[in-house]
Structure formats: structure tokens, C-alpha cells
Amino acid sequence: MALFYMHGVPIGAVAILLALVASMGGFIFGYDTGQISDILLMADFRRRFATCSNPADVDTCQFSVVRAGLIVSLLSIGTLVGALLGAPTADYLGRRYAMVAECGLFIVGVIIQITSTGVWQQFAVGRWVSGLAVGALSAAVPMYQAETAPSRIRGTLTATYQLFITFGILVAYCISIGTRYLPGAGSWRTVVGIGIIWPFVMATGILFMPESPRWLASRGRIDEARDSLARSHGIPTSEEHTSEFLNTRVEDIRSNVEYERQLRAGWVDCFRPQNKILYRTLLGMALQSFQQLTGANYFFYYGATTFKSVGIADSFITQIILGAVNFVCTFGGLYVMQRFGRRNPLIIGGIWQACWLFVFAAAGTAKVPQDHPNIGKLMIVSACLFILGYAMTWAPGVWILVGETFPTRTRAKQSALSAAANWLWNFLLAFFTPFISNAIAYRYGFVFAACNLAGAVVVYFFLYESSDLSLESVDLMYNDPNCKPWNSRRWAPPGYASRYDLVQQTQAAEAHKPLAGPPEERRIEKAGESSVGSSKTATV
Structure with a gap:
């Protein structure tokens, strides 16, 4: 039986469960992202894998910027490759079995990491293997959710992927602070080893969920x-x-x-200009790139190190505060993206994030944070307010758009290319951030502020508003020559007075009732009379 009805459309409990189970893929990524920042500071990890002038004194054990960058960023190289492999895997095995296989691969990566004893390259390779799985999941999960979830709640359910990323980051911070004083390798091996639980839960649960109907x-x-x-x-x-x-x-x-x-699609088809396929491929890749260039992972990857440098006594606590803000505010993001669409939240979010990054960078540049405690506090507040905006806009919004912007025949491959762009920038930022931070310190925040403003501009001029529309209707909108991104919110197929009129008629159709009133007391076409290419039928 239906769990509830939304505008006459039945919504089953399975729809909620499949979104939650599939979103464990996001939790896996978030947990793997969140743990490394704190692990790099753990005494036993530094003693084993850093360069020590006096092994008996852990304070003499320090990571070079190259080694730290590689340990952090090899996960992203794996995700880049995995994202490109995720599309053909999901198409060949099906969405569910592809995710099961990828969970198994992640577990292999974790085992490689926890069996490392003194060779940092082995730990880094383990992160690379886990990254292969995370990247493939990042392509498969949003696609599966968008194709399977009822369209009435598609945006909210797809955004749970980002919610679970933030939850994974927060859980990793909390576990890290609880294990950091464990003796020996238990401090970091416990954090990494617990990561086996999440893919096991996902792989088991997804087998009980329905496969993508498409x-x-x-x-x-x-x-x-x-x-x-x-x-x-x-x-x-x-x-x-x-x-x-x-x-x-x-x-x-x-x-x-x-x-x-009849139109078999290969990778080359993702770059054909017909029907705005190339346009949407480049748009998806640009949005995913700008999500990384917001600067969020600057705090998630190197936050503990950053806040230790501004004089915070316990940077682990600061990481938990940032993680909690990120997680809690993502709930607001679910509402924002469902209530206000896609374009406006991303534009406003980009401006908001730029403002607080500017404050963060200006404060750290104007005074030496270690000598001025209030400056350090201002930087933490600025970081929290930046995370608030990010969690409510760019974090969930981009993953929603990846699931609903592309046409069905190229969706898997375009989703993979978009995710690959995300992971490429993820790697570049993870690897080069130590070098850049050493060179320009907190002025790095000015760079991210400019990127946020650039992202807002791209959204305004190129992104079409796709909320409230079916995946098939989104394709019609992008191919309407009279529709422009800045007026796309008012778009409706020929024969409809407005998008509101379209939505109202579709709601009546889904409730199996004729729509009363204007325009011209039209009745909803029966199921057999609708077609994919029809300009008058668009299922919300």
C-alpha cells in the first residue's frame, strides 16, 4: 500500500527505503573523506608513515607536502577512473548489481589499508582502490535514484546522496576523536577498518530494492x-x-x-551538438567542477591541520563542529532544493559562500591568527557559515542536476563524465592544496571566493530550471529554441499557459481526474494517447 499521496500520486515506503539504501554510497565516500584529515595527525600513523628525525619523539615526525598530498589525493585519482567505469558497469550489470560489485571493491581497498605496517605507498594504494569503488558509486547512485524514485519527490530523494556524504564525514570525525588515544595502530586502523561496515550494509540492502524500471x-x-x-x-x-x-x-x-x-549512444554521442547533448555534457562537467572549486574540501581534507595552525587547542573538536554544521544544514538543503528549484539556490549559494570565504581569507591575512585568538574564532565562524550555505545549495543541488539533466540514452555516460570532472578537481585540490597553502597561506580563500562567484554566473547564463518536470520533459525544455536559462522557470510546452498550468494538469492526470476550469475546460489525455515526443504531455 502507498505510504502517502502527494497531489494524488501514490508514494510507497520502498521509494524512501531505496533512496536511503542507495545513499549509503554517499556515506561511504563521506566517511572515507572525513577520516583522512584526522588520521594524518595521529601519533602512530605519523610514526609509521611520516619522515622522523627521531622515531622515539613523534613530534619530529612530519609528512612532506608531496607525501601528504599523495596519501590524501590518491583516493580522488581512483574515483576519477571509477566514475568513468561506473557508466558501462551500471549499464551492463544493472544499477543494483553494479553497486554490489562496487561495495565489494571498496572493502578490498580497506583491507589493503589496514594491513599496512610501515610502507606509506601501500596505504595510499588502498585508498586508490577504495576510490575506484567510490567513483563508480558516484555515477551509479544518483542515476539509480533519479530513474527509480517517484518524480514528485525525486529532488529530495536524490539529494539524500549528499546528505549521507555529510553524515559519513561527521561519523568519521566522531570516531576519530574517540580512537585517537588508542595504543599503537589501533588509533587509525579502527577508524579505517570500521569502513567495512558501510559497504556491507549497502550491498545487502540494495538486493532487496527494485531495479531501475528504465x-x-x-x-x-x-x-x-x-x-x-x-x-x-x-x-x-x-x-x-x-x-x-x-x-x-x-x-x-x-x-x-x-x-x-534506434539511436544507440556511445561516448562520442555525449559530445554531439544535436539536441543540446554537448551543451548538457559540458554543463554537467562544469557544475561538478565548480562544486569542488567552492572550497568545501579544503576544510574537509585539511581542516584539522588548518585549524591547528590558527591556534585552536583541539582541532579535532573544530572538525566535529564543521561536520555537524554540514550535516544538519543539508536537511535544510533538501527543503530548499525541493521548494525553490535549482537555479536560484545555486546562484544565491555561490554569492553567500564567496562572501564568507572572503571574510575567512581577509581575517587570516590581516593578522597572525596564532597571536590573535579572536581572529581564529572569526575564521571558524566564517568557515561554519560558508559550510551552511554550501550544505543547503551547491552540495545537494549538483548531484540532483546530474540525475535529471541528461536524456536517457546518454545519461549513464554523461553522469560518468560529470562525476569524473568532480573527481579530477577533487584530486587537483587534494594534492596541490598543501603546496598552495604553504605559498599563499589563507589568501587561498580569495581564490575559492572567486570560483564561487564564477559558478553563480555559469548557473545564471547556462542552467535550465528542471524542478517539477519529468526526465522526459526536461529533454523537451532544453530543445525548445524559445526557452532560455534565465526564463526557463516559466517554460511550458506549446498548448500550456504556463508551467503552473502544466503542473496542475499533470497532477490531475496522475490523480485520474479531469482538470476543472480553464484553459478551455481541457480534459487530460488518456494513457494510451500520450507519447514521448508529444509537446502537450509532460509528466511531472
């Missing part, structure tokens, strides 16, 4: 696609073949798959 339909498994839709919408098995709502959904997906089967 993937099933592309394999000719229409009955299974119908069953998948029924489960996510909470429609009983006995009503699967009599539900007009379900029949409409299945027919839309089947028609779309049949159309796109």
Missing part, C-alpha cells in the same frame, strides 16, 4: 519494470495491470526506450 525496460523486461514502479509507488500486486496511473508510466518509459534504442 534499465529493465531497456532490456525488454517490461513486466519487471511494471513491478518496480508498483513497488516504489506502493501499488499492490493485484492492481498492477489495472492501475491507469501505472499503465501510463510503463507506456511512457517503454515508448521512450523504443525511441532511444
Whole structure:
């Protein structure tokens, strides 16, 4: 049975569960991201893997910028490769089994790390292997959520991926502060080893979730696609073949798959200008790049080291504060992206983040933080307010857009390319941040502030508003020559007075009722009369 109804559309409990289970992929990434900042400061880890002038005195053990950069950033190199492999894997094995395989690969990477004894290269390679899995999951999870979740709550459910990333970061901080005084290698091996739990939970749980109906339909498994839709919408098995709502959904997906089967898509197709495919590929890659260039991972990767340098007595506590702000504010991000769409939050968020990064950089540059405690406090407050804006806008928003901007036939590959752009910049920032910080110190914040403003400009001039529309309707909007990014919120197919009119009619259709009132007392077309290319049918 349906868990609840939204505008007459049934929403099943399975829809919520599949989003939560799949989002464990984000938790895995967040946990792996959050742990390394604190591990680099742990005494036993430094004694084993850093360069020590006197091994008996851990204070003489320091990481060179190259070694620290490689240990942190090899995860990102793995994610870059994994993201590109994630698309063909998800297409070949199906979304669920691909995620199961990737969870197994992550566990292999963790085992390589915790068996390291004194060779830092082994630990770094373990992070690279885990990164392969994280990258592949970053391509598969948002795609699976967007294709399987009911469109009424697609934005919120897809954004849970980012929510779980922040939760993973916070959990890693909390576990690290609890293990840092354990004797010997237990301090860091416990943190890393616990990472085995999360992929095991995900791999087990995802097997009980329905497969993507669009993937099933592309394999000719229409009955299974119908069953998948029924489960996510909470429609009983006995009503699967009599539900007009379900029949409409299945027919839309089947028609779309049949159309796109005639247009086989390879990697080259992602760069063809027809139907704004190239436009959207470059847009997705740009948005993912700017998400990294916001500067958030500057705090997540090197936050403990950064705040130790500004005179904070216990930088581990500061990391937990930042992680908590990031996690809690992401709940606000779920509401913001569902209520206010995609464009405006990203534009406002970019400006907000730039302002606080400017304060952070200016404060650290004007005075020596170690000599002025109030300056250090101002920098922490600025970082928290930056994280607040990031968690509510750019963090969840970009992952939502990756899931809903691309057409079905190239979605997997375009999602992979976008994720690869994210991981490329992730690597570049992780590796070069120690060098840059040593050279320009806190003026690094000015660079990120400029990048945030540039991201806001890109969104204004190039991103179309895709909230409230089905994946098929988004494709129609991008190909409408009369629609421009800055007026896309008002876009509606020919024959509709406005997007509000479109949404109202679609809601009535999904509730199986005629729409009363203007314009011209139109009645909703029956399921069999709709088609993918129709300019008058757009399922929200």
C-alpha cells in the first residue's frame, strides 16, 4: 500500500527505503573523506608513515607536502577512473548489481589499508582502490535514484546522496576523536577498518530494492519494470495491470526506450551538438567542477591541520563542529532544493559562500591568527557559515542536476563524465592544496571566493530550471529554441499557459481526474494517447 499521496500520486515506503539504501554510497565516500584529515595527525600513523628525525619523539615526525598530498589525493585519482567505469558497469550489470560489485571493491581497498605496517605507498594504494569503488558509486547512485524514485519527490530523494556524504564525514570525525588515544595502530586502523561496515550494509540492502524500471525496460523486461514502479509507488500486486496511473508510466518509459534504442549512444554521442547533448555534457562537467572549486574540501581534507595552525587547542573538536554544521544544514538543503528549484539556490549559494570565504581569507591575512585568538574564532565562524550555505545549495543541488539533466540514452555516460570532472578537481585540490597553502597561506580563500562567484554566473547564463518536470520533459525544455536559462522557470510546452498550468494538469492526470476550469475546460489525455515526443504531455 502507498505510504502517502502527494497531489494524488501514490508514494510507497520502498521509494524512501531505496533512496536511503542507495545513499549509503554517499556515506561511504563521506566517511572515507572525513577520516583522512584526522588520521594524518595521529601519533602512530605519523610514526609509521611520516619522515622522523627521531622515531622515539613523534613530534619530529612530519609528512612532506608531496607525501601528504599523495596519501590524501590518491583516493580522488581512483574515483576519477571509477566514475568513468561506473557508466558501462551500471549499464551492463544493472544499477543494483553494479553497486554490489562496487561495495565489494571498496572493502578490498580497506583491507589493503589496514594491513599496512610501515610502507606509506601501500596505504595510499588502498585508498586508490577504495576510490575506484567510490567513483563508480558516484555515477551509479544518483542515476539509480533519479530513474527509480517517484518524480514528485525525486529532488529530495536524490539529494539524500549528499546528505549521507555529510553524515559519513561527521561519523568519521566522531570516531576519530574517540580512537585517537588508542595504543599503537589501533588509533587509525579502527577508524579505517570500521569502513567495512558501510559497504556491507549497502550491498545487502540494495538486493532487496527494485531495479531501475528504465534499465529493465531497456532490456525488454517490461513486466519487471511494471513491478518496480508498483513497488516504489506502493501499488499492490493485484492492481498492477489495472492501475491507469501505472499503465501510463510503463507506456511512457517503454515508448521512450523504443525511441532511444534506434539511436544507440556511445561516448562520442555525449559530445554531439544535436539536441543540446554537448551543451548538457559540458554543463554537467562544469557544475561538478565548480562544486569542488567552492572550497568545501579544503576544510574537509585539511581542516584539522588548518585549524591547528590558527591556534585552536583541539582541532579535532573544530572538525566535529564543521561536520555537524554540514550535516544538519543539508536537511535544510533538501527543503530548499525541493521548494525553490535549482537555479536560484545555486546562484544565491555561490554569492553567500564567496562572501564568507572572503571574510575567512581577509581575517587570516590581516593578522597572525596564532597571536590573535579572536581572529581564529572569526575564521571558524566564517568557515561554519560558508559550510551552511554550501550544505543547503551547491552540495545537494549538483548531484540532483546530474540525475535529471541528461536524456536517457546518454545519461549513464554523461553522469560518468560529470562525476569524473568532480573527481579530477577533487584530486587537483587534494594534492596541490598543501603546496598552495604553504605559498599563499589563507589568501587561498580569495581564490575559492572567486570560483564561487564564477559558478553563480555559469548557473545564471547556462542552467535550465528542471524542478517539477519529468526526465522526459526536461529533454523537451532544453530543445525548445524559445526557452532560455534565465526564463526557463516559466517554460511550458506549446498548448500550456504556463508551467503552473502544466503542473496542475499533470497532477490531475496522475490523480485520474479531469482538470476543472480553464484553459478551455481541457480534459487530460488518456494513457494510451500520450507519447514521448508529444509537446502537450509532460509528466511531472
